[in-house]
Amino acid sequence: MARYVVNRLAQAIMLLVIVSAIGFAILHLAPGGPLSQFAASAQMTQEDLDRVTRQLGLDRPLPIQYLDWFGRMLKGDWGRSYRDGEAVLSVISSHLGATLELMATATIIAVLLGCWIGILGALRRYSLFDTLATVGAMIALSIPTFWFGLVTIYVFSVKLGWLPAGNRETVGDGSLLDLLHHLIAPAMVLALVETAMWGRFMRSSMLEVINQDYIRTARAKGMPEWRILTVHALRNALLPMITVAGLQFPTLLGGALVAETVFTWPGMGRLFLDSIGYRDYPVVMGILMFSATMVLIGSLLADILYAVVDPRIRVG
Amino acid sequence: MSTGATKPEQLVAEAPVLSVSGLTTSFMLDERRWIPVVRNVSFDLAPRETVAIVGESGSGKSVTALSIMRLIPKEIGRVEGRVTLAGRDLLTLPEASMKDIRGNDVAMIFQEPMTSLNPVLTIGFQIAEALIQHRGLSRAAAEAETIRLLDRVRIPAARSRFHEHPHRFSGGMRQRVMIAMALACRPKLLIADEPTTALDVTIQAQILELLKELQQEEGMSILFITHDMGVVAEIADRTVVMYGGQAVETDATARIFATPSHPYTRALLAAVPRLGSMDGCARPMRFPIVDKVTGSSDEPAETPDTVSTAERPLLEVAGLTTRFPIRSGLFGKVSGRVHAVENVSFTLRAGETLALVGESGCGKSTTGRSILKLTEPDSGTVLIDGQDVLAMNGRTLRDVRKHMQIIFQDPFASLNPRMSVGTAIAAPLLANGLASASQARDKVADLLVRVGLAADMAARFPHEFSGGQRQRICIARALALGPKLIVADEAVSALDVSVKAQVVNLMLDLQAGMGLAYLFISHDIAVVERMSHRVAVMYLGEIVEIGPRASVFGNPQHPYTKKLMVAVPVPDPSRRGTRRDVSNDEIRSPVRAPDYQPPVRQYREVSPGHVVQVWGEEWSG
Numbered sequence: 001m002a003r004y005v006v007n008r009l010a011q012a013i014m015l016l017v018i019v020s021a022i023g024f025a026i027l028h029l030a031p032g033g034p035l036s037q038f039a040a041s042a043q044m045t046q047e048d049l050d051r052v053t054r055q056l057g058l059d060r061p062l063p064i065q066y067l068d069w070f071g072r073m074l075k076g077d078w079g080r081s082y083r084d085g086e087a088v089l090s091v092i093s094s095h096l097g098a099t100l101e102l103m104a105t106a107t108i109i110a111v112l113l114g115c116w117i118g119i120l121g122a123l124r125r126y127s128l129f130d131t132l133a134t135v136g137a138m139i140a141l142s143i144p145t146f147w148f149g150l151v152t153i154y155v156f157s158v159k160l161g162w163l164p165a166g167n168r169e170t171v172g173d174g175s176l177l178d179l180l181h182h183l184i185a186p187a188m189v190l191a192l193v194e195t196a197m198w199g200r201f202m203r204s205s206m207l208e209v210i211n212q213d214y215i216r217t218a219r220a221k222g223m224p225e226w227r228i229l230t231v232h233a234l235r236n237a238l239l240p241m242i243t244v245a246g247l248q249f250p251t252l253l254g255g256a257l258v259a260e261t262v263f264t265w266p267g268m269g270r271l272f273l274d275s276i277g278y279r280d281y282p283v284v285m286g287i288l289m290f291s292a293t294m295v296l297i298g299s300l301l302a303d304i305l306y307a308v309v310d311p312r313i314r315v316g
Numbered sequence: 317m318s319t320g321a322t323k324p325e326q327l328v329a330e331a332p333v334l335s336v337s338g339l340t341t342s343f344m345l346d347e348r349r350w351i352p353v354v355r356n357v358s359f360d361l362a363p364r365e366t367v368a369i370v371g372e373s374g375s376g377k378s379v380t381a382l383s384i385m386r387l388i389p390k391e392i393g394r395v396e397g398r399v400t401l402a403g404r405d406l407l408t409l410p411e412a413s414m415k416d417i418r419g420n421d422v423a424m425i426f427q428e429p430m431t432s433l434n435p436v437l438t439i440g441f442q443i444a445e446a447l448i449q450h451r452g453l454s455r456a457a458a459e460a461e462t463i464r465l466l467d468r469v470r471i472p473a474a475r476s477r478f479h480e481h482p483h484r485f486s487g488g489m490r491q492r493v494m495i496a497m498a499l500a501c502r503p504k505l506l507i508a509d510e511p512t513t514a515l516d517v518t519i520q521a522q523i524l525e526l527l528k529e530l531q532q533e534e535g536m537s538i539l540f541i542t543h544d545m546g547v548v549a550e551i552a553d554r555t556v557v558m559y560g561g562q563a564v565e566t567d568a569t570a571r572i573f574a575t576p577s578h579p580y581t582r583a584l585l586a587a588v589p590r591l592g593s594m595d596g597c598a599r600p601m602r603f604p605i606v607d608k609v610t611g612s613s614d615e616p617a618e619t620p621d622t623v624s625t626a627e628r629p630l631l632e633v634a635g636l637t638t639r640f641p642i643r644s645g646l647f648g649k650v651s652g653r654v655h656a657v658e659n660v661s662f663t664l665r666a667g668e669t670l671a672l673v674g675e676s677g678c679g680k681s682t683t684g685r686s687i688l689k690l691t692e693p694d695s696g697t698v699l700i701d702g703q704d705v706l707a708m709n710g711r712t713l714r715d716v717r718k719h720m721q722i723i724f725q726d727p728f729a730s731l732n733p734r735m736s737v738g739t740a741i742a743a744p745l746l747a748n749g750l751a752s753a754s755q756a757r758d759k760v761a762d763l764l765v766r767v768g769l770a771a772d773m774a775a776r777f778p779h780e781f782s783g784g785q786r787q788r789i790c791i792a793r794a795l796a797l798g799p800k801l802i803v804a805d806e807a808v809s810a811l812d813v814s815v816k817a818q819v820v821n822l823m824l825d826l827q828a829g830m831g832l833a834y835l836f837i838s839h840d841i842a843v844v845e846r847m848s849h850r851v852a853v854m855y856l857g858e859i860v861e862i863g864p865r866a867s868v869f870g871n872p873q874h875p876y877t878k879k880l881m882v883a884v885p886v887p888d889p890s891r892r893g894t895r896r897d898v899s900n901d902e903i904r905s906p907v908r909a910p911d912y913q914p915p916v917r918q919y920r921e922v923s924p925g926h927v928v929q930v931w932g933e934e935w936s937g
Binding site: 216227231239 | 385387415416417418419420423424426428431432433434435436437445446449450481483494497
């Protein structure tokens with residue numbers, strides 16, 4: 001097992017290097033740059049621009065810039081934001097809490113609701129419930145997150161006035177109730193697609209399991225149905241869900257980016273979009289590396305967890 | 317074992333434990349129509365008696381068993397009639413009481429030991445669960461009882477294996493676990509649905525012995541469902557023969573074998589290959605075919621001498637070795653090798669059949685695939701008509717493959733479901749540019765007739781054919797290029813007995829008509845005896861004994877050959893009696909360390925052409 005983890009970690013580090021190099025290249029090759037917004041200003045002379053470019057080290061060849069950035073990053077120096085000069089790591093950590101809060105809430109809703117729908121759909125296959133769930137999932141998967149977000153704001157904030165239209169808290173309030181009140185709409189929007197995915201995966205996993213020979217064995221042994229469902233079927237059906245969780249993480253991150261933008265949620269996703277707009281290279285690269293690391297750790301954890309739970313692939 | 321375990325019910329005279337009368341099970345075809353798959357089946361099962369239900373696929377034997385257990389989902393199936401277990405009618409019981417009978421009074425074991433155990437639960441848990449549920453034992457008491465049960469089914473080191481998961485057990489051992497689970501609550505009745513069909517023949521013999529012994533100790537009745545007449549003869553006191561959902565004949569097993577009255581029973585028995593029935597015949601022999609309706613039979617004759625006497629054999633294999641590396645770790649370092657085929661040499665003449673026999677994992681299929689270069693061998697030479705196949709590539713390899721074709725085991729998987737059978741048969745002709753479209757059509761019609769089908773079937777699709785017909789189509793496709801050699805990899809193993817006999821007869825006729833050479837790969841020794849001129853016995857990748865069939869089977873030398881032959885169930889109840897010891901030897905694995913050097917083998921000639929490997933200490937004792 002230890003050897004397996006070491007192997008996977010080595011693979012993850014190689015992947016991070018590749019991701020960082022590609023991200024760095026795309027970012028720097030994209031038209032425009034951190035200085036383009038100053039360029040239009042009459043107060044900035046060409047000399048001023050050249051001086052700032054030199055100060056930021058942007059006049060050097062791209063590979064050198066990359067190696068410099070990479071070397072510093074390894075030492076823990078992730079650079080400073082071009083916008084306000086704050087250290088990248090502290091910028092990220094000040095936005096992280098909001099994002100995690102949103103993602104965790106959405107995931108809890110999605111897992112509980114999705115698994116329940118999936119299991120019930122599999123047990124009552126082709127029933128009215130199953131048909132409605134299938135159609136519902138199809139619709140949920142086809143709706144673009146930003147559109148659903150805007151509709152939610154229109155209906156619940158503008159028309160009904162039940163929920164706030166954005167932000168994480170009312171300025172000057174910030175009580176738990178206030179926080180929850182703000183959380184409902186973005187979490188619901190983010191959870192929609194996730195719930196549909198979990199429901200579909202859970203249904204097919206459960207269907208496969210309840211037709212297995214060992215379920216028939218359990219029946220032949222005279223086990224009560226609830227025990228067959230919980231002890232014999234569910235444990236097997238949940239196994240592939242661990243992998244689904246690992247694979248869903250990037251989708252969740254991408255969804256959070258959209259939901260945060262729509263609901264002006266002060267999280268990492270909005271920070272990322274804003275920073276791209278400003279060509280704030282250090283912050284963009286910082287968020288990229290941070291989320292890539294999270295994704296890799298997530299899938300590594302999923303695989304390790306799978307190996308722990310499934311006796312067949314406990315790696316020696 | 318003590319006899320004090322008798323339950324009070326058994327003191328009531330010899331009333332039947334199980335009485336089935338007028339059992340009819342129908343499945344829902346669509347909204348309105350119900351199709352009966354078991355019709356009006358009746359039989360009794362006395363205490364300590366074993367009754368076999370025998371029949372071919374689709375005869376309704378498994379559905380009968382599931383109906384008795386009420387394991388057919390209400391939504392898709394309907395069960396009528398009476399099933400009385402010790403005086404209680406099971407079919408009218410509420411589901412809650414039925415649950416207390418399953419696993420308690422009636423237990424069941426299934427065909428597939430590999431999939432019948434829950435992979436995420438330890439075997440100990442799965443057995444103890446039944447004890448806790450039905451006998452109300454505490455966890456600790458259930459664990460102690462489980463270990464005792466594992467001991468009783470002869471699982472070595474039972475105590476230490478309690479906490480292991482099913483994947484750590486071989487197929488035979490898993491079936492023992494299933495049996496332990498079934499015996500947990502001392503059922504009055506054990507229903508065994510093809511419990512040995514998926515097992516190798518030596519393991520099958522162990523499990524049958526074990527079941528017989530446990531039956532004596534426990535005094536239970538067994539309802540044994542099987543398609544194998546050899547197994548029936550081995551184990552059953554009485555036999556129910558099922559055909560098309562009906563019980564066509566019910567009688568004492570000895571009577572059924574000696575004087576079968578129903579034409580179908582006669583047809584079935586005639587088609588059963590019997591090991592040892594070929595003494596004194598050097599050449600293969602056709603199976604007699606009995607009409608299932610009239611019961612009239614044709615006389616089987618020894619096939620004409622088809623073996624070519626040309627100086628050079630058609631196929632010469634020397635030193636063939638195929639190993640598969642097992643890789644692990646970050647850079648895929650080789651951590652072991654499967655020595656699938658190890659230094660195998662033999663020859664095969666035109667018009668001759670050489671059978672490769674052995675148990676699973678012995679390398680017989682890999683040998684067949686290596687000869688066609690479907691799997692790349694590590695070393696050795698394969699000459700066909702003197703040309704080295706292994707040295708060829710691309711164009712030349714394709715040319716030489718026209719002379720050598722392969723037929724696989726599963727006729728369902730080896731035909732493309734979206735391609736008409738005519739297109740499938742014509743494909744090799746067109747791909748090799750050997751015929752125009754219209755020539756190919758004529759050739760397909762001709763081939764279909766040759767394999768016993770009709771020319772106008774070319775436009776149909778595979779799902780419209782039965783398993784036996786599909787295998788005929790596969791044979792037709794293999795014949796399309798006019799091959800000299802056909803590798804038949806378990807080609808008849810998946811077929812029902814009577815269909816198997818017909819396909820074997822077809823292969824023999826084709827050999828006589830076209831001078832084909834067969835490399836007949838099979839685990840079924842009784843069919844091999846019927847079919848082949850020469851036999852090679854494989855064990856752990858090596859040929860341990862090879863020679864003329866009559867000589868190898870008549871005078872087996874190698875301990876493994878002997879072991880294999882003793883294990884084959886004989887379809888003759890009068891020859892039962894010969895008790896074997898219940899051993900629990902497992903089939904050994906050909907996986908070796910990366911630096912393993914195979915030993916240099918010595919061979920000795922027993923009689924002309926009959927050669928046996930000199931064996932070492934591992935076989936003594």
